[in-house]
Amino acid sequence: MKIKAPVEKNKIYTVKIEDLTYQGMGVAKIEHFPIFIADSIPGEKIESKITKVQKNFAFGRVEKVLEESPDRVAGNGAAYTQTGIAPLQHLTYDAQLKFKQNQINNLLKKSHLEKIEVADTIGMEDPTGYRNKAQIPVRKIKGQLETGFFKRNSHDLVPIEDFYIQDPIIDQVIVKVRDILREYRVEPYDEINHKGIIRNIMVRRGRRSGQVMVVLITRTKDVPHLDEITAAITQIDGVVSVIQNINYKQTNVIMGEEDRVLAGESVIHDELLGQDFIISAHSFYQVNPLQTEKLYQLAIEKAGLTGNETVLDVYSGIGTISLAMAQAAKKVYGVEIVKEAVQDAKINAFQNNATNTEFVVGKAEDQMQTWQADGLKPDVVVVDPPRKGLDQSVIDATVAMQPTRVVYVSCNPATLVRDIERFGEQGYDVNQPIVPVDQFPQTPHVESVTVLERKD
Numbered sequence: 001m002k003i004k005a006p007v008e009k010n011k012i013y014t015v016k017i018e019d020l021t022y023q024g025m026g027v028a029k030i031e032h033f034p035i036f037i038a039d040s041i042p043g044e045k046i047e048s049k050i051t052k053v054q055k056n057f058a059f060g061r062v063e064k065v066l067e068e069s070p071d072r073v074a075g076n077g078a079a080y081t082q083t084g085i086a087p088l089q090h091l092t093y094d095a096q097l098k099f100k101q102n103q104i105n106n107l108l109k110k111s112h113l114e115k116i117e118v119a120d121t122i123g124m125e126d127p128t129g130y131r132n133k134a135q136i137p138v139r140k141i142k143g144q145l146e147t148g149f150f151k152r153n154s155h156d157l158v159p160i161e162d163f164y165i166q167d168p169i170i171d172q173v174i175v176k177v178r179d180i181l182r183e184y185r186v187e188p189y190d191e192i193n194h195k196g197i198i199r200n201i202m203v204r205r206g207r208r209s210g211q212v213m214v215v216l217i218t219r220t221k222d223v224p225h226l227d228e229i230t231a232a233i234t235q236i237d238g239v240v241s242v243i244q245n246i247n248y249k250q251t252n253v254i255m256g257e258e259d260r261v262l263a264g265e266s267v268i269h270d271e272l273l274g275q276d277f278i279i280s281a282h283s284f285y286q287v288n289p290l291q292t293e294k295l296y297q298l299a300i301e302k303a304g305l306t307g308n309e310t311v312l313d314v315y316s317g318i319g320t321i322s323l324a325m326a327q328a329a330k331k332v333y334g335v336e337i338v339k340e341a342v343q344d345a346k347i348n349a350f351q352n353n354a355t356n357t358e359f360v361v362g363k364a365e366d367q368m369q370t371w372q373a374d375g376l377k378p379d380v381v382v383v384d385p386p387r388k389g390l391d392q393s394v395i396d397a398t399v400a401m402q403p404t405r406v407v408y409v410s411c412n413p414a415t416l417v418r419d420i421e422r423f424g425e426q427g428y429d430v431n432q433p434i435v436p437v438d439q440f441p442q443t444p445h446v447e448s449v450t451v452l453e454r455k456d
C-alpha cells in the first residue's frame with residue numbers, strides 16, 4: 001500500500017524546527033514525516049514552502065521566520081545558502097562550534113560510547129576568509145563566461161565574486177582570471193553536451209609565502225590564445241605557477257590526469273609550524289592554515305613524543321605531520337597514495353633537514369601489512385585518513401604492531417566513531433577527550449583529534 005506524504009510540493013506549512021542534520025539542515029516534522037529545511041535553526045517556528053517530496057522525507061525552504069532562534073545571525077545573502085558554500089552562515093560562530101561538538105557527542109551516544117568525552121571545539125578568531133584553495137566552475141550564463149558556485153544538489157552556476165570563506169586575495173585572482181578568459185573569448189564548458197573549453201579554475205595561495213598557483217582545467221589540450229592568456233595571468237600579483245590540467249572526460253571529478261606547466265614553477269611554497277613546504281597541484285594540503293597549525297600541535301602533544309619514538313604517519317600527504325613529528329621523534333615513516341604528494345614530501349624532508357624520515361608511495365592498506373611483516377615496531381601510529389575512514393586491514397595491521405598510542409586525525413566523525421569501536425574490540429581505548437578543531441567555519445564539516453591507548 002502506498003503511503004501518502006502528509007505534505008505537498010509548493011504548499012506552505014508552519015513548522016517548528018526540532019533538530020539540525022550533520023549537513024547543517026534544520027529538521028521539522030509533520031505527522032512524523034521529516035522535512036529538511038536549509039537556513040533554519042532548532043527552536044525556530046517558520047513558514048516553509050515544500051520544494052521536493054520523496055517517499056520518506058521532503059525538502060522545504062524558509063519563507064518566513066515567525067519565531068527566531070537567539071543563535072541566528074544575519075547572513076550574507078541567498079547565494080551563500082543556495083550554493084552551500086557557507087551553509088552555517090546563519091548560525092552564530094559559538095553555535096557552530098557547539099554544533100560540531102554535539103555531532104561527535106551524538107554519534108558516540110548512538111554507539112553507546114557516551115563515556116568518551118568531547119572537548120569544546122577549538123575555533124578561529126576570525127572565521128571567514130580562511131580557505132587557501134579554490135576550485136571554481138566556469139560556465140556560460142546569459143551568453144557570458146561566469147565564475148561562481150553550483151546551487152546545492154545541482155549544477156546550476158550562481159555567479160559569485162566574494163566567496164566569503166576563501167582568502168580574499170584568491171577571490172581577486174579568480175575575478176582577474178575570469179576577465180582574461182572573457183577577453184580572449186574562451187568558450188566555457190557545457191556539461192550537458194560535453195563541449196566548450198574551460199571547465200574550472202583552481203587557485204591555491206600560500207598564506208605565509210603569498211605565492212599563488214593558477215590551474216586552468218580544460219576539456220581540450222588546445223586552447224586558443226593560450227600563450228597570451230598565460231602571459232596575462234603571470235602579471236597577476238603573487239602568481240608564481242600557471243598550470244594547465246586537461247580533463248577529457250564527462251565526469252564530476254574536477255581534475256584530469258594530464259598536466260603541463262604553462263609558466264613558472266610546478267609548485268608553490270608555504271610555511272607551517274616554522275617549516276617550509278612545497279605543494280603541487282594534485283597534492284592534498286589542509287585548506288585552513290591557521291587552524292592546521294593548532295591541529296598538528298595538538299596531534300604532536302597527544303603523541304607524547306620524547307625523542308626516542310618510531311612514528312608511522314599513515315595518509316601522510318606532503319609530509320606535513322611527519323615533519324612536525326620528526327623534530328621530536330627518532331624516526332618517522334610516511335605512506336601516501338598520491339605519487340606527486342610523496343615526491344613533495346621527500347623534497348620537503350630534504351629542505352627542512354628532516355633526515356629521520358622515510359616516505360613510501362602506496363595504499364595504506366598494503367603498506368601497513370608490509371611494515372608489519374618487516375617487523376616494524378612503532379611506538380605511535382598517526383592516521384589522517386580521507387572521509388571514508390580506516391579500512392579494517394589498516395586497523396588490524398596497526399593493532400598487530402602494538403603501538404602504545406594511535407593518534408587519529410579525523411575529518412568525518414561518523415567513520416571516526418565506527419573506527420573507535422573497531423579499535424575498542426582489539427584492546428585500544430579512548431581515555432582523553434576527543435578534541436574538535438574547526439578547520440571549516442561556516443560549513444558543517446568536523447575535524448578532530450582522538451588518542452587511542454593500548455590497554456596493558
Ligand SMILES: C[S@@+](CC[C@H](N)C(=O)[O-])C[C@H]1O[C@@H](n2cnc3c(N)ncnc32)[C@H](O)[C@@H]1O
Nearest residue numbers: 284286315316317336337338363364384385386
Ligand atoms: C586527510 S588527507 C591527510 C594528509 C596529511 N596528513 C595532511 O595533513 O596534509 C588524506 C590523505 O590520504 C591520501 N590517501 C587516500 N587514500 C589513501 C590510501 N588508500 N592509502 C594511502 N593514502 C591515501 C590522500 O591522497 C590524502 O593525501
